[in-house]
Amino acid sequence: MSYTIVAHQAVLPGHEQPVGATITVAGGKIASVVEGVSSSVPNAVVIPAGRVLLPGLIDSHVHLNQPGRTAWEGFASGTAAAVAGGVTTLIDMPLNSIPPTTTVANLGEKRAAALSTGIRTDVGFWGGIIPGNAGDLKPLLEAGAKGFKCFLIESGVDEFPCVDGLDLITACDALEGTNALVMFHAELDQNPATHTHDHPESYSTFLASRPPSLELDALALILSLARRCPALRFHIVHLSAADALPLIRAARAGTDGGAPVQNLTVETCFHYLTLSSEAIPDNATSYKCCPPIRSEANRRLLRAAVADGTIDYVVSDHSPCTPELKKGDFMSAWGGVSGLGFGLPLLWTEFGADIPLPRIVHWLSSAQAGQVGLAGRKGSIVPGADADFAVFDPAASVEITRDDLLFRNKQSAYIGKTLKGRVEKTYLRGEVVWDASDATGSLAAPTKGQLL
Ligand SMILES: [Zn+2]
Incomplete structure (x- = not known):
């Protein structure tokens, strides 16, 4: 499977602020990263302005x-x-x-x-x-x-x-x-x-x-x-x-x-x-x-x-x-x-x-x-890395409730705190593995993780 992501803002190595980027994904890896937003890519996954594409x-x-x-x-x-x-x-x-x-x-x-x-x-x-x-x-x-x-x-x-x-x-x-x-x-x-x-x-x-x-x-x-x-x-x-x-x-x-x-x-x-x-x-x-x-x-x-x-x-x-x-x-x-x-x-x-x-x-x-030991494979949007991403809304404001806790035991010092920013989607090796707008569906989907 190969496709292109067009991000109006992406966190790329060497930049102090998010920049526009056009990223191709093939076989679960990042095949190329070109700075700038290309408007001529058919069927691209577009990360709209106001959202930031981050490395996983x-x-x-x-x-x-x-x-x-x-x-x-x-x-x-x-x-x-x-x-x-x-x-x-x-x-x-x-x-x-x-x-x-x-x-x-x-x-x-x-x-x-x-x-x-x-x-x-x-x-x-x-x-x-x-x-x-x-x-x-x-x-x-x-x-x-x-x-x-x-x-x-x-x-x-x-x-x-x-x-x-x-x-x-x-x-x-x-x-x-x-x-x-x-x-x-x-x-x-x-x-x-x-x-x-x-x-x-x-x-x-x-x-x-x-x-x-x-x-x-x-x-x-x-x-x-x-x-x-x-x-x-x-x-x-x-x-x-x-x-x-x-x-x-x-x-x-x-x-x-x-x-x-x-x-x-x-x-x-x-x-x-x-x-x-x-x-x-x-x-x-x-x-x-x-x-x-x-x-x-x-x-x-x-x-x-x-x-x-x-x-x-x-x-x-x-x-x-x-x-x-x-x-x-x-x-x-x-x-x-x-x-x-x-x-x-x-x-x-x-x-x-x-x-x-x-x-x-x-x-x-x-x-x-x-x-x-995972430099170049994880943690950066660079060619050759796994296509792991998070789509972040930095302007969101979210109060953490007990229902938001997906770990096994629903206790946390953060319950009741209101935080800035929210992850809307997560990609692992090029596939969407979390969509905040469909949490139930995301959790019902087959697992895609691998051992490192
Ligand atoms: Zn510890």
């Missing part, structure tokens, strides 16, 4: 939890929520499913579960580093894992224990000769007994139990590894503590007394950029995640660090659970914010007044493609 978005930090904890989330519901938000590529975290993605056999179980369930986006998998699995890491990489995640603090699930400095040196040595990405849940608690648990209904109690010092101590360990192993790549997932930002800048510049660190990337999440601790009501556990959502002043510093490039990109860290596990107070409830598919309107609402749409889209697409 990437969310490289999601927990789909299948098999094993499919009651928390699953491939069907998770990928449906993604595609409704213009996300066409998901990379699944190695934990919360059972088994975790820590061996090649376990990766095979995850893949089999995805294929037997059906996926509406393309899906790839991170592997995990746990104590004792160093020998599994290179085989996982060769089997297609996109990199490895580890925890420096207890993960919350027994089958994915955290690692210490010695485990990490063993793991990095096992990855020698590769340029693998090693990712950290970057909280390191050296004095866990000192935190008070009085008033667990109050968000401030939970916040005090996960202070910025946990993230700073983790950062020191990560920087020492990054300098020890310059051929590997290191990545901090879901940075929350703005106190880490000057240290990251100094390490990259080599002004902290060590060699310049060039192999460290950083992500943050939609919730750290759009929510603040001061506004979280008692027992509002839909806001609980680790590291925690911090103060408004912290949020503003994170926001500036995304804008100036200190933070490389932004992800959902969609990490849901059953309603039963979200009940109770801040100290007992499961930690995780559900927001898969809401990233673009959240960031457009937050940044749209002062940052052009193509830069925001970059954080949600091309900035992540290279990280997972």
